[in-house]
Amino acid sequence: xxxxxxxxxxxxxxxxxxxxxxxxxxxxxxxxxxxxxxxxxxxxxxxxxxxxxxxxxxxxxxxxxxxxxxxxxxxxxxxxxxxxxxxxxxxxxxxxxxxxxxxxxxxxxxxxxxxxxxxxxxxxxxxxxxxxxxxxxxxxxxxxxxxxxxxxxxxxxxxxxxxxxxxxxxxxxxxxxxxxxxxxxxxxxxxxxxxxxxxxxxxxxxxxxxxxxxxxxxxxxxxxxxxxxxxxxxxxxxxxxxxxxxxxxxxxxxxxxxxxxxxxxxxxxxxxxxxxxxxxxxxxxxxxxxxxxxxxxxxxxxxxxxxxxxxxxxxxxxxxxxxxxx
Amino acid sequence: xxxxxxxxxxxxxxxxxxxxxxxxxxxxxxxxxxxxxxxxxxxxxxxxxxxxxxxxxxxxxxxxxxxxxxxxxxxxxxxxxxxxxxxxxxxxxxxxxxxxxxxxxxxxxxxxxxxxxxxxxxxxxxxxxxxxxxxxxxxxxxxxxxxxxxxxxxxxxxxxxxxxxxxxxxxxxxxxxxxxxxxxxxxxxxxxxxxxxxxxxxxxxxxxxxxxxxxxxxxxxxxxxxxxxxxxxxxxxxxxxxxxxxxxxxxxxxxxxxxxxxxxxxxxxxxxxxxxxxxxxxxxxxxxxxxxxxxxxxxxxxxxxxxxxxxxxxxxxxxxxxxxxxxxxxxxxxxxxxxxxxxxxxxxxxxxxxxxxxxxxxxxxxx
Ligand SMILES: Cc1ncc(C[n+]2csc(CCOP(=O)(O)OP(=O)(O)O)c2C)c(N)n1
Numbered sequence: 001x002x003x004x005x006x007x008x009x010x011x012x013x014x015x016x017x018x019x020x021x022x023x024x025x026x027x028x029x030x031x032x033x034x035x036x037x038x039x040x041x042x043x044x045x046x047x048x049x050x051x052x053x054x055x056x057x058x059x060x061x062x063x064x065x066x067x068x069x070x071x072x073x074x075x076x077x078x079x080x081x082x083x084x085x086x087x088x089x090x091x092x093x094x095x096x097x098x099x100x101x102x103x104x105x106x107x108x109x110x111x112x113x114x115x116x117x118x119x120x121x122x123x124x125x126x127x128x129x130x131x132x133x134x135x136x137x138x139x140x141x142x143x144x145x146x147x148x149x150x151x152x153x154x155x156x157x158x159x160x161x162x163x164x165x166x167x168x169x170x171x172x173x174x175x176x177x178x179x180x181x182x183x184x185x186x187x188x189x190x191x192x193x194x195x196x197x198x199x200x201x202x203x204x205x206x207x208x209x210x211x212x213x214x215x216x217x218x219x220x221x222x223x224x225x226x227x228x229x230x231x232x233x234x235x236x237x238x239x240x241x242x243x244x245x246x247x248x249x250x251x252x253x254x255x256x257x258x259x260x261x262x263x264x265x266x267x268x269x270x271x272x273x274x275x276x277x278x279x280x281x282x283x284x285x286x287x288x289x290x291x292x293x294x295x296x297x298x299x300x301x302x303x304x305x306x307x308x309x310x311x312x313x314x315x316x317x318x319x320x321x322x323x324x325x326x
Numbered sequence: 327x328x329x330x331x332x333x334x335x336x337x338x339x340x341x342x343x344x345x346x347x348x349x350x351x352x353x354x355x356x357x358x359x360x361x362x363x364x365x366x367x368x369x370x371x372x373x374x375x376x377x378x379x380x381x382x383x384x385x386x387x388x389x390x391x392x393x394x395x396x397x398x399x400x401x402x403x404x405x406x407x408x409x410x411x412x413x414x415x416x417x418x419x420x421x422x423x424x425x426x427x428x429x430x431x432x433x434x435x436x437x438x439x440x441x442x443x444x445x446x447x448x449x450x451x452x453x454x455x456x457x458x459x460x461x462x463x464x465x466x467x468x469x470x471x472x473x474x475x476x477x478x479x480x481x482x483x484x485x486x487x488x489x490x491x492x493x494x495x496x497x498x499x500x501x502x503x504x505x506x507x508x509x510x511x512x513x514x515x516x517x518x519x520x521x522x523x524x525x526x527x528x529x530x531x532x533x534x535x536x537x538x539x540x541x542x543x544x545x546x547x548x549x550x551x552x553x554x555x556x557x558x559x560x561x562x563x564x565x566x567x568x569x570x571x572x573x574x575x576x577x578x579x580x581x582x583x584x585x586x587x588x589x590x591x592x593x594x595x596x597x598x599x600x601x602x603x604x605x606x607x608x609x610x611x612x613x614x615x616x617x618x619x620x621x622x623x624x625x626x627x628x629x630x631x632x633x634x635x636x637x638x639x640x641x642x643x644x645x646x647x648x649x650x651x652x653x654x655x656x657x658x659x660x661x662x663x664x665x666x667x668x669x670x671x672x673x674x675x676x677x678x679x680x681x682x683x684x685x686x687x688x689x690x691x692x693x
Contacts, residue, residue, distance in 0.1 A: 034531035034603050055536050058468055058498035058529050086467065089502060124448070126397050126426070126596075128466045267677060296681045298670055303396045303448030304660050308685065314692060 004184040007177040009151035010040050010116070013158040014078060016188050018048055021076065024162060027054035027063055028080035036080055038118060038177055064090035064115070068097055071113040076162060084119040084171075085128030098167045099142030114161045115169045120212060120263050121310055122175035124303040131300055132264035134171055138240050138273070144168040145240040146193055149214035151182040153238060156191030164193060173211040196244035198251070202231035205257035205323055208248060208274055210237040213261040213311060220316035227317075230324060232259075240270055248274070249281045256287040257323040261311055266294040288326030291319040345544040345556045347588060350563035353616045355624025362566040366631050372413060372562060373626060374640060376405040376619045379430040381644040382439055383593075385652065386446060390597040394656070398446045399426040403560075403592040406618035407524045409434050410565025411492060414573055421460040421478050421491040423471035427524070427591070428494045432461045439648065443655035450669075451661065469499040472508035472521055479517035479576075490576045492520045498529020500543050509584065513550040518576035520569070523586045524559060530595045531604035547584040559587030560618045563625075663689065 004012060017024045025048075026041050032055035035042035045053035056063040060081065067077035081087045087094070094115070101111040121130035137143050144166055148154035154172070161168035199214050200221050207217040214236045221232035233251050237244065252258055258278060260271045275290045293311045301309050350359040364372070383402045389395040401408060408430030412422060417436050424432055429442040436459040445452030445464065453463035462478075465471035475493030482489035499505060500523055512519045523543050527534055540546070547554025553575070557568045565587060572583035590613035594601050601610075626632035667674060667682040674682075 029529075030531045032531075037530065037598065055532050057501035057537050058532065059501040059503065061503055062501065088467065089504075124396055126466060127464075266681065296666065296685070297675075297678055298666055301661075301666055302445075302450050302452075305448070305450075305666055308663060308666055308689075315688060318688065318691075 001183045001185050003181040004151045004155075005178050005181050006148065006151045006154045006172070007038055007040055009155040009182075009184045010158055010172065011042055011044075012184065012186075013155040013162075014041060014044060015047065016155075017078070017159055017162045018044065018052060020188060021162075023074060024076040024078060025052040025054065026078050026080065027056055027067060029058055029082045030055060031080050037082055038174065040080065040116065060086055060088075060090040061092060064098075065093045067113050068093050068101075068111055071111045071167075072101065072109050076112060076114075078114045078116060078162060081115060081117045083125070083129045084117055084131040084133050087115070087117060087133060094137070094143070095140050099140055102166065103142060110165060111167050112165050113167055114158070114164075115167070116158075117169060117171050118174040118177075119171045120173055120175060121300055121306055122212060124306060127300075127302065130306070132262070132295060134169075134240060135264050135269045137169055138270040142167070143241065144193055145171065147171045147173070147210040147238060147240065149173065149176065149199070149211055149236050149238070151184050153191050153197070155184050156189050157193065157238065159188060160190035160193050163190065168193070171211065175212045176215070179215075191238070194239045194242035194244055196238055196247040197236045198233065198247070199236040200232065200234040202233035202255070204230040204255060205232050205259060205320055206248075206251040206255045207232050207234045207259045207261060207316070207320075208237060209234070209261040210240065211263075213263060216311055216313055216316060217261050219313040220320065223313055223317050224320050228324075230320065232320060243277075245277060245281065248277070252278055252282045253285045256285050258286070258290040259293060259316060259319045259323055260290060261293045261316055263295050263311060265297045266292065267297050269294065288323040291323050293319045341541045341545040345542045345554060345586075347556045347558050348564045348568055349558040349561050350567055351561045351621050351625055353560070353621055355621055355628055357625070359564070359567070362563055362570060364566070369626065369631065372409055372566070373619075373622050373632075374644075375409045375413070375434055376562065376622065377640050378644045378647060379405050379408060379433060380619055381641065382433075382442075382648050382651075383430070385648045386443070387593065387597065389443075389652065390446075395443070395446050396448050397596050397598050399596045400593040401427045401430050401591060403590045403613060403617070404524055404526060405430060406562040406565050406622075407522075407559045407587045407589050410562050411494070411520075411522050411569055413566065414569055415490065415492065418458045418460070419487075419489055421462065421475070421489065423462045423475040423478070423491065423493045424464055425468075425471065425494050425496065425499070426464050426466055426596075427496070429464070431492075431494065432464075435459055435461055437461050439651040440655045443651060444658065447655060449658070449661050450665065469495055469502040469504040469508075471495070472499075473504050473511065475521070476508050476512045476515075476517050476519050476582075479512070479519040480515050483515070483517060488518070488577045488579075490518045490520065490573050492522055494522050494524070496529060497523060497525040497527065497534055497543065498532060498537055499523070500546070501537060506546075509546065509550040509552065509582075512582035513552045516579070516581040518579075519582045520572045520576060521582065521584045523584070524589050525586055526589050526591045528591075528595070528601075528605065530599060533604070542586060544584060544586040552582050552584060554584045554586070556586050556588065559589030560613075560616045560621065562618055562622050
């Protein structure tokens with residue numbers, strides 16, 4: 001096994017997929033010669049050529065729309081959206097077409113493409129480069145929503161996404177791209193879409209989260225263990241749709257206390273849906289109201305105020321205190 | 327089998343000839359056309375602006391490298407486009423809708439350097455243009471601002487005002503639908519809008535050849551039945567001249583113009599970019615040999631308006647000015663917690679007030 005960063009694992013997954021299946025291609029802005037602005041497609045142009053590593057004109061509606069047609073007609077485009085904030089021009093295709101093709105053609109046509117979306121903040125980027133947009137799509141039937149939190153899952157989930165018969169939105173925590181290395185098998189393997197992982201076992205409370213904040217939660221859990229001897233269970237959702245309700249509810253029933261961590265604005269998000277699901281399936285097990293640690297209901301701030309906006313371990317520990325001492 | 331005629335090739339229109347590159351000043355500083363109608367003082371002001379902007383731009387690159395600024399988009403090489411596109415606008419009346427690479431045009435219109443510094447240091451206050459300066463905040467989502475420029479001119483028309491607006495965009499920015507929609511709306515409503523494409527050959531790493539098939543971008547004006555112009559973007563006199571024509575036409579009710587300037591950014595796309603991956607040093611040097619600032623300096627010297635001593639003191643003056651702006655920008659400090667929540671609505675919602683209180687309480691506990 002090799003030690004890879006998350007971005008290397010994504011790059012490796014793309015190459016493995018392209019070697020196995022000639023219908024897989026990558027496309028988007030600067031993904032060819034330049035290897036993508038984050039280098040996710042580094043070396044792919046050299047190995048697979050221009051026809052499978054496509055530098056498109058600068059128009060998300062154009063290349064996401066074209067990828068829709070490609071996917072309907074038998075190819076497997078893996079489309080890079082350069083940054084979260086720039087999916088907006090392609091919204092039309094995502095919500096009005098990609099998400100519905102199978103359903104409205106009653107199974108006659110399908111759209112098995114993958115949208116790779118470098119997402120969220122923490123890298124002190126410019127405006128529109130640090131957005132939390134996953135909630136828009138969790139509320140839009142027809143799309144699978146996947147978020148890795150480590151290199152192993154990144155490769156396995158991306159390979160599963162490329163194999164998936166339906167459109168998958170693959171949200172990449174850009175803050176983790178080069179944050180650390182992990183063991184990654186060199187060959188083909190998949191991590192099933194729709195299965196959560198227990199990132200840390202514990203009995204005193206459950207922390208539900210995904211992406212970069214799996215690490216925020218783990219840091220908070222270690223702090224709380226050292227300071228209060230509380231053992232928190234950290235559930236890495238990995239997939240927001242389909243959602244692994246069984247794992248979530250089993251953990252909630254075990255601990256009776258829940259903190260949810262996300263970077264998205266507070267109001268109207270998927271995290272609130274989690275609270276509703278816990279009410280539906282485990283209300284009588286709760287020892288305290290579910291706490292949420294989120295971003296704020298404001299546009300993602302410019303870099304000088306980024307730290308004010310982003311959830312950190314301190315805010316998570318505070319929420320743990322609130323559910324523990326209720 | 328008979329193939330249908332392709333009008334574009336059948337008519338044998340030579341687009342490069344039809345949209346010939348307008349030029350006034352040769353790279354050696356000699357004239358090939360009539361100079362713009364400017365006083366010697368104005369000529370020196372234009373030159374001073376270009377020199378100032380070059381110094382400012384280079385300083386920002388250094389600040390970023392030293393960790394004193396965030397990601398920065400430099401425009402060195404594009405100063406003639408920056409100054410020439412905004413210099414003749416009426417301050418307080420006309421509008422510009424810039425991209426992240428047009429802070430030189432913003433400065434020319436009257437946005438202080440401190441704003442640009444604060445913007446790139448990561449403070450939203452940098453996006454607030456002073457009263458009386460109609461510079462829309464930098465638009466990063468590509469080409470969106472063009473439609474806004476059309477709408478602002480359209481509003482002026484509805485209100486009976488002869489305001490002119492300029493929408494800025496790069497070569498890559500001519501690909502999204504918004505570019506074409508802006509052209510069409512401007513044409514249909516005959517708005518006083520100038521759509522200004524700075525064709526600096528690359529959209530990050532993507533060269534013109536992968537971005538569009540036509541030989542020129544100006545020729546797209548044909549399809550919308552509006553005037554289209556190509557101009558040497560390294561020639562400040564030519565840029566001023568074509569802008570004068572377009573501004574006068576727009577103000578007189580003659581409608582929009584598409585201007586394509588042929589130009590080049592000497593530096594990286596942004597400080598996160600490594601241009602060595604997609605372009606050669608020779609290409610950069612070939613463009614540097616056509617430098618807009620040097621070209622105008624030669625002209626001024628030949629005209630007897632400028633000496634080497636003048637030049638030396640100008641570059642020193644620019645450095646001092648930029649230093650003063652940097653000192654001021656760095657003295658401002660971090661935006662307050664209130665600023666995170668204020669400005670979103672005219673009146674904050676109750677939920678926003680709760681969130682602000684929560685954050686303040688949390689921060690005070692952290693000490
Ligand atoms: C809608 C959208 N997609 C992608 C980006 C990322 N991006 C920023 S600048 C850029 C290239 C723009 O090139 P061009 O229009 O030629 O202008 P230049 O940067 O060369 O001035 C890209 C792809 C963006 N800002 N907006």
